[in-house]
Amino acid sequence: MKILDWYIVKRYLGTFLTMLLLFIPIGITVNLAEKIDKILANDVPFVEVALYYLNFTIYFANLLFPLFLFLSVIWFTSKLANNTEVIAFLSSGVSFWRFLRPYMIGATIVCLGAFVLGTYLAPRANKGYNEFIYEYLKRHKKDKETKDIYRQIADNDYIYVSNFSTKSKTGRDFTWEHFDGNQMTYKISAARLKFNPKDTTYTLFNYKKRTIGIDGDILEGKQKLDTILPFDLDDLTPVKYIAETFTTSELRKFIKKERARGSSYISRYEVTLQKRFSLPVAAYILTIIAVAVSAMKRRGGMGSNLAFGIMLAFIFIFFDKIFGTLAEQSDFPPLVAVWLPNILFAILAVYLLQNAKR
Structure with a gap:
């Protein structure tokens, strides 16, 4: 890679890790403030609480990493645009596609790490996370079909x-x-x-x-x-969250077995499986959108780019939750439900990218 590639990849990964370090403690604080009364009322041992928040950190990072990635790309690309660095790159004869390449390299590194996390580490964390909730926080609620x-x-x-x-x-x-x-x-x-x-x-x-x-x-x-x-x-009578505790290969076998048994949670399991592949792809799509939105220098500066980016992030979350719930609660195909937000945002990415190139 050339100097430009290294420069952007380092900024890409560094800003992403910084964003994680900023938001994860906030997530832990909000979660603790919400659950502290039940934790104290049930006399939960400190070791159990510490393990719960370790699992929560992995669960939280795995669930929202595309959005953290999206906001971090908008953040540092807006800084590049405000410092006229993007104009300098493009004026030197670098095409917009060439300028986009290090972003794709950075997205590939993050997505590979996220795929390994979601396939091997996150299932174990999800198991501990959910077991703690049903053991100490939802003792009177059922986690199994009855x-x-x-x-x-x-x-x-x-x-x-x-x-x-x-x-x-x-x-x-x-x-x-x-x-x-x-x-x-x-x-x-x-x-x-x-x-x-x-x-x-x-x-x-x-x-x-x-x-x-x-x-x-x-x-x-x-x-x-x-x-x-x-x-x-x-x-x-498997627990509702059991699909989240399997590796990808184990989950495929489990779905096959549960489909033969006539389980009522097949759609839920299918949604969990498809999201393990759709989230890394979403990271690529959101990266392209973030670059297209923030590569131009605007009057509002970084603030307007971040405001627009946060709005898009909430729309993406809204679509993801709505279609996921629709698939779990009805006969709506899980494959379509999980991938439809990606398809819609991919169309938006192409449109924004064409405008950015002009």
């Missing part, structure tokens, strides 16, 4: 529970159906199912089994039956 649970536990086996209590580990109206091709061969039902953590067995109350045969059905029944069943409760 009604109308339907799962495919094997190629030919399906189970159903009308209601499940995570506290007592008890399910009601339990049904297990086994098929041979399209033909049901037996069906097990119980009015109540209880999991026994000590020996990982299940107790079936008002147990009934119907074996379907050619010459007639065989019926069995007991008031109470202790047995072993081929599924685990955590596997049967």
